[in-house]
Structures are given as structure tokens and as C-alpha cells.
Amino acid sequence: MNPASIQLLITGGTLDKDYQTTSGELIFKQTHLNELLREANTTLTIEPQVLMLKDSLEMTDNDREIIYLACLNTKNNQIVITHGTDTMRETAVYLSKHAGLTEKTIVLTGAMRPFKLGHSDASFNVAAALMAVQLAPNGVYITMNGQLFHADKVHKNRQLGQFEAV
Amino acid sequence: MNPASIQLLITGGTLDKDYQTTSGELIFKQTHLNELLREANTTLTIEPQVLMLKDSLEMTDNDREIIYLACLNTKNNQIVITHGTDTMRETAVYLSKHAGLTEKTIVLTGAMRPFKLGHSDASFNVAAALMAVQLAPNGVYITMNGQLFHADKVHKNRQLGQFEAV
């Protein structure tokens, strides 16, 4: 259990939004993953990389290609991706259907409440992803709500705001 | 990956302390694990049980026996234990040396900053433990700082406030 270094691909989603006082809206200013990891006192070797900061409802297949290429090109075989929850499943399925990732463990996660708003599920979900990526067999996964799901065996129940096995 | 129910044994530690305004001290009033799990939106079946609320520097072998018996007696094979960090290793070793737990995965965790003080590592660590207990082979483990350690292959570096492999 000598931990390998972990690629952290940051794409935005609710996790990284913050409240802007002048507009009264939730916007992306910057990622807060560094702050989240500092609060957690992680001693893992984590290599963060901001690919984009997007609401996942606005993600296109072009964005998914960027994420796929980042997974393909990193030397790290353990990859955590932060992502908006609304199309997290679509991106996970996209990755699982593209070639060249069979040696890697990829875990997508996000949050239902922004990290910067307090009382958020962000730290919990990122921790679950960082542990799962170290322990799970190669493959593409989603972790939300404390559970680990295969990419194609999960959907988001939008009424409850929860992920469920399908 | 249809999740089994998880036994959550609560013993106290920094994680569950809170600031008492009248005395200006950090004390145990109650556990905050329910609040932590609610914020995390977990959909796991978790069975919480408060065994004690103690600073781990005050834990005796009698307390460790109580924890051991709780591990032995639960029908659940996945067990997460919240515990003070100062003697977490001692309790983990105690459990690993006692008979009857070989069918179980046991993960101890805690926090360096109380959950109720904000900006805490508590949610992160509990999430890591809940994921590890679902994925790791049977055995007794500690998770802190994002890493999973075998019970007897870790020590706390008190100067840094971090756990390190030994």
C-alpha cells in the first residue's frame, strides 16, 4: 500500500461554484480543490489539473474528448475526475467506451452543494473517490452518496438528488 | 456492488468534540456522526452505535475490550470505528491480535480538527473509511490523510499531526 500518485482532473460542477455577492448568482471563479485537500491533510501525491470549470449541463462531447485525452495522456493509472452531477454518467460512459484506458482506474465524483457554501458533501465525495481509486479494480466508476457504481450501472435521481444503481 | 450494511462504532476522539462556551474548553456533548452523514447525503445502510465518547489518551484496555466485543458481536462484516488519533494504532493492533474477526473488514479513522469547528478533516476521513471498508480485503486498517494503512504498519507523527507508514 505504498500509494501511487493520483491524477486529479478538475472539470467544474456544483462542487467548485461559489456565491457572487454583486450578482447574487453561483459562478465559477476558480477551483477550490486545493483548499479542500489542504483541509483534509492529505499526504497522498495528487497531481491536480484544471481542464475546464463548467456546469455539466453545458458539457459537450468536445469537452468529453478533452477529458478522455487527459486520462489517456497522464502517466498516472489512478485518476479522479470532479464533475457536475447532471451529466456525470454520460462522461463516465463516454470514457468507458473509448479505447486505451483499460490499465487505469477512473473515478468520477462531484457535489450537490458547493464546497464554499459550507455543510457540503464535497470533501466526503472527493475522499471516497480518492480511496476508491486506490482500491478498486481497473475500470470507470462514479462515487456519490458513499457508494461506488460502475459507469453504466447508475443514474441520477434528480428529484431526490441522489445516485442510484440501475 | 450492492452495498452491505456497515457497522459504525463511535468511540469519541477529536472528531466528536465541540467548544463549550461557558468553560472555554473542548468537550464531548454528543456524537455528530449523524449530522456528518446527513450532510454527505449517504445512501449506505449504516448502523451507528455509540460505545463511548472519550479522548483516546484516556482509553484503557477495558475500553479496547468493549470495542473488540462490539466488532465480534455485530452481524455486519464491514465495520468503521471512529476513534481519537493518539491511540488509534493501539486499538487497531489490539483488534488485529484478538480472535474471531478474520471474516471482517475493520477500518478505524478520526479527525485532527473537530467536525463542529468547521474546516475539519472529519467528513473526508469518514468517507475514506466508508469506502475502504467496502473495498479492502478482510483485516484491520487505519485511514487518515487519504491513505489506507494496515493496523501494525502505521504510526502517528505527532509533530506533523500526520499518520505515516512504518
Place this chain on the structure above:
Amino acid sequence: MNPASIQLLITGGTLDKDYQTTSGELIFKQTHLNELLREANTTLTIEPQVLMLKDSLEMTDNDREIIYLACLNTKNNQIVITHGTDTMRETAVYLSKHAGLTEKTIVLTGAMRPFKLGHSDASFNVAAALMAVQLAPNGVYITMNGQLFHADKVHKNRQLGQFEAV
């Protein structure tokens, strides 16, 4: 300085909004003034009354009439009103132009960041209003940014998100 009881009229505004996880929007669920006052350990006699929970951009003169009548009808001569910042000035001027309030001290305040999102200016502003209402001569005032303004001698600088004397 034996404090009189203070009428607290709650009308909504950013102060009382919270993040709704399922929609990803900021909405009104309930007022959080009771929680705010509890955290502040106030020993004042405060009589809270929720008149409405509205974004102040949606306030009409009908709403302002409701606020005016509540000021007129309360037996308390010290009145604090929580209000959205965008039309706080309009409501303050409305009250200052209507008859029957000359024996009263009325202080409007609000917040630029919701109380429930943490790191908010809500507690600060409400405290300033509660102190001003005890000390200022009869009249209608706004307090924001630590300053006390007469109703008709202030405007909101929306670019800076600050109130300024005019």
C-alpha cells in the same frame, strides 16, 4: 439602558436565502433569523414577525404597505426590518414619507451573502441594526457596511455591492 423590546420585521432578501441542492438555486425555505440570534447569544427582547420572504426586486408597493402597517401597528417603538438590498432604499423612503411613525426608530438592514452560506455579513448587519435602533433618534435608517444612513441619503452601488451616502 434598560432595553425596550424590539420589533423584528422579516421580509426576506439575500440574508434569508439558502441553496437548494436538487435545483441548484437559491431559494427561500424559511427565515434563519432565529438561528442567527441564537448564535449571537442575544439577551434583548426581540419580537420576530415574518411578513413575507421575497427577493426585494420582486417587492411591490403593496408589500411596502404591509411593512408600513406592521410598523404602525406594533406597540414597539424600536423596529428592525430585514430586507433585500436592491430596493431597501425604496422601502425606507416609503416608510419615511408615510404618517404615524414619527415616534419610532426604524432601521432596515440585509445581507450581500446569505446567512446559511457561511462567511456572511448577515450577523454583522443585524447586530448593527439592533444596536442602532436602541441608540439613534427617531427616524428611518438603513445600516449596511457598518454605517448608519438616513433613509433618503443613501444608495446602493451595485457594481461594488456597497451602500454609499448621497
Place this chain on the structure above:
Amino acid sequence: MNPASIQLLITGGTLDKDYQTTSGELIFKQTHLNELLREANTTLTIEPQVLMLKDSLEMTDNDREIIYLACLNTKNNQIVITHGTDTMRETAVYLSKHAGLTEKTIVLTGAMRPFKLGHSDASFNVAAALMAVQLAPNGVYITMNGQLFHADKVHKNRQLGQFEAV
């Protein structure tokens, strides 16, 4: 109501303590008043000055002399002092009995829960003090719990953690 500049004398107290993870104790690292005022979006001209960072139980008459001289020497006639609650009354009485301050309004305040622990009364109390110092007649005051007390007409009820008129 063109606000004069306000002298902010910082002496420590619970308000400025923070939790130290390695020792598990509440200690002084630095003042957090700048952060508190930034969150509050104050537009007042405030001149902060750290005189000491002390638990008020450890304050001596030498410390009180330092505070007195700072009040005497500042050109500002509006002075807010942050202070531990346990001997806040003693310092207030000390100032009210020493010569040369009759042209000044001095307001002491503090907190029952440290600002950095969240859900604190710090912002509320500092706001009340900043408003009181602008509005109250010359004299020495304490504000806690939303009330303004004359220096010699208040005591701390330690069982309740509240200030009461005497």
C-alpha cells in the same frame, strides 16, 4: 453621519483564539479581525492595532495600562477594544477611572466562541460595538449579547455565559 475613523484596539480573548490541530488546544496565532471586517464588507475607516493577544484571565494591570495609554494616545475619539470576556469589566472600569478620556467613546466587546470556529458571536458583537461607538455619548461601555452597558453597571454571569446589568 459622515463617519469618523475608528481606533480598533485588539487585545485577544476568545474571539481571536483558534484550534491547533497538533496540540488539540485553543491558542492565539494571529488576530482574525481583518478577516472578520472583510466578511462584513465594512466601509468604515477602521485603524486596527494589536496591543497583545491574551486570555483575559491572564491580563495584569500592566496590560490595562498599555490599553489605557493606547486610548489616550490615539487621535481617534471613537475606540473599539476587543477583549476576553472574563475580565472585560475590570478593564472597562480601569479605563473609566483614569484621566484624559472624557472626550472619547470607548466600547469593549469580545466573543464567547472563537471567530475561526464558525457559528460564533464574534461578528455580531464587533458590529454592535462599531455601531455603538458611532452613536453613544462619550464614556466607557461594554457591548455583549446585543446590549450596551456602562462600564461599571455590568457583570458576567459565568454560569450562563452572558452579561447582565447590575
